[in-house]
Amino acid sequence: MEQLGTVTIIGVGLIGGSIGMALRSERLAARVVGVGRNAEALRQAVDRGLIDEATTVPEEGVRSAEVVLVCTPVDRIPGDVCRAAAAAPGDALIMDAGSTKRKIVEAVEADPSGRDSFVGAHPIAGSERSGAANARAGLLRGRACVLTPTGRTPADLVRRARAFWANLGARVVEMSPGDHDEVLAYTSHLPHAVAAALALSVPAPWQSLAAGALRDGTRVAAADTDLWTAIFRDNRGPLLKALGSFQDRVAALKYAVMTDDADAIRDWWEQARKLRTLLEERQSPPGGMD
Amino acid sequence: MEQLGTVTIIGVGLIGGSIGMALRSERLAARVVGVGRNAEALRQAVDRGLIDEATTVPEEGVRSAEVVLVCTPVDRIPGDVCRAAAAAPGDALIMDAGSTKRKIVEAVEADPSGRDSFVGAHPIAGSERSGAANARAGLLRGRACVLTPTGRTPADLVRRARAFWANLGARVVEMSPGDHDEVLAYTSHLPHAVAAALALSVPAPWQSLAAGALRDGTRVAAADTDLWTAIFRDNRGPLLKALGSFQDRVAALKYAVMTDDADAIRDWWEQARKLRTLLEERQSPPGGMD
Structure with a gap:
């Protein structure tokens, strides 16, 4: 498997932090950048090895990203995806990790910059204990990850998305956002x-x-x-x-x-x-x- | 703490088997007798060290019992308690381990032989995995055990019942059967x-x-x-x-x-x-x- 370049994680909580940890420990990415709103929490995430570096400015974080993962709460995901899409390289793959998909996918596809770079994703793993402090590299291993491409999603993006989650040990399933x-x-x-x-x-x-x-x-x-x-x-x-x-x-x-x-x-x-x-x-x- | 003489367990499943195992491993009773309907299952319970000896005839099993524990399903408990009370020594303490109490206590107190030797008990421990095969000596440790004496229950029996469950590591609570x-x-x-x-x-x-x-x-x-x-x-x-x-x-x-x-x-x-x-x-x- 080929190593990814920069992977940027927006929202370094339980899911984002666990993915960062897995990418780093298995050397799946050359660099993992974390984006968040709390500089002190980000510093701790660097210290704990969840991410390589951090910024509170999304545009900076995604500037050279090959993959961007938006791991924020579902009501913030569409805005965060579109903001990342506007600042990331044109060929970046942008995904989310939200527990719902239809409204998120509809909102992103209504946005010109989001539409061509986004694949909806939902890794089905989690815990009642949220936050980066509970992150662990094995969180996704053996779990299902649902991808929700639509007729508008470029086929090459879907292939890259599938490979990304499979490399993290997840079992990839494709469904429509509504299903x-x-x-x-x-x-x-x-x-x-x-x-x-x-x-x-x-x-x-x-x-x-x-x-x-x-x-x-x-x-x-x-x-x-x-x-x-x-x-x-x-x-x-x-x-x-x-x-x-x-x-x-x-x-x-x-x-x-x-x-x-x-x-x-x-x-x-x-x-x-x-x-x-x-x-x-x-x-x-x-x-x-x- | 004084060691008990013979403790007879009627119904050697998860609860009965675990109590037998605890009584034996902590030498709380001189002898643990198991009563059941399936001779082969009883033989296995002896082999696995849950009980010392076994019989399929309740009257035989309780003949010299100091304590009798009825650990059968709730709809069989009143009959099993009264049958044991009629055959056990006059000063035997008879308890159950059923998950409900009001109907059981009412039925037993309506019976002349049951009334003077019975204290309703419910050790709050269990598992979706029933049966003697899942028994373990520590099942009751740290758990609550509810005793439901009534105005008719001799005070000395309640004291003995309290000591019995406390010695198994349970936290004893008293309530009315209805509560x-x-x-x-x-x-x-x-x-x-x-x-x-x-x-x-x-x-x-x-x-x-x-x-x-x-x-x-x-x-x-x-x-x-x-x-x-x-x-x-x-x-x-x-x-x-x-x-x-x-x-x-x-x-x-x-x-x-x-x-x-x-x-x-x-x-x-x-x-x-x-x-x-x-x-x-x-x-x-x-x-x-x-």
Whole structure:
């Protein structure tokens, strides 16, 4: 595999920092430049080896970039991508790492400088512990990364994007931005909403009598408020559909319990148990990573 | 601490097997007898050191017991307790380990032989992986164990029950059977119902694009179907109330997303995040166990 020249990461948090760390430790790029708003945080990211150098001025950071990765919250991504596209070399590949895709891709494609250099990307990895302090080089290894090229995306950019994520150890999947958002509403945004609703339902004084079910079921509710507010707003339609499906399942159990229908409760649980068992098998391929 | 004589465990699964293992490894009992329906499984439990000896006949197993622990599914506990009480020495302490308490305690107290020897107990520990094969001696260490004595329970029995669980490393809490069931509906039964509803909501073909949020959020949906059908039926009233509270929280988010009310979404998430942070602090006391 050929080494990349300069890779510029805009937003050196959990995802951006982990990608920087992986690019450096595996020598996939000659130079990794970090762009952020907080100079002190950037200095620490350099000290910790997440990036080689840093700047608070995006135009400076992307000036000689071969690849630019925008790893900011979803509501800032379109602006950050277009600003980078306007200042980066004409042949730079610009990608994001946002949890939603349709609105981002639409906004970038409406911009003349964004359109010809952008491939939407979503590496499906993360943690309720955000921030560069939790970055680790192996975060993406074995994970799926969804690319969302459109009819307008130059084929050569898609090839370069695919190679970039594959070199980081991710399993690359291509989907339309709309399909991505519908699937992720169910596989990620709904589980986050459910975890938070569960955390809200248990009176605080009773928490001391909770066991693993409540702890695991609410883990991701510890995630950043602004980040998730932006994701929920950005993916409203699909999220509402997913919430509706979920509400139907809860209502079905409630009715079965209310009518003390043993067979209905058993069938409901058994179907859930089978789906959960399938999920466990899919998430743990033989010899695969966590 | 004084060593117990014979402790008899009826139902040598995850909980019963783990207690047997702990009693033996810490020499808390002179002899641990296991009672079950499957002779081959009992033989394996002896081989694996969970119990010293075994029988498929409860009356034989409890004949010289100082303590009897009934670790069968909640719908079988009252019958198993009364049968043991009728055959055990008059001064034996009989306890269960069921996830619900009100119906069990009422049924046992309605029985003349059960009434004077029983203390309801619920060690709050478990796993979606049931069965003796997953037993481990440390399962109860640092966990809460709720005792539910009533006005009819002899005080001396309660003292012995408290000492028994404390010696296993559990933190003993006393509550009425009804209070126990209301709290556990929220801290355990609801999280199980929510995990299963979440597993049911995600179409199987999309599971490959799931990350940690879905996996963690559905983990306990892998638990045994009959076990959870019995718990949901046994604790209908409190569970329906908990499901109602939860439905209200989901509906509040849905309305905030539908109306694209950024402040409402942010406040909703932020309150959940704070409760989840509090839970994490409570569940991880300094120097405490997992």
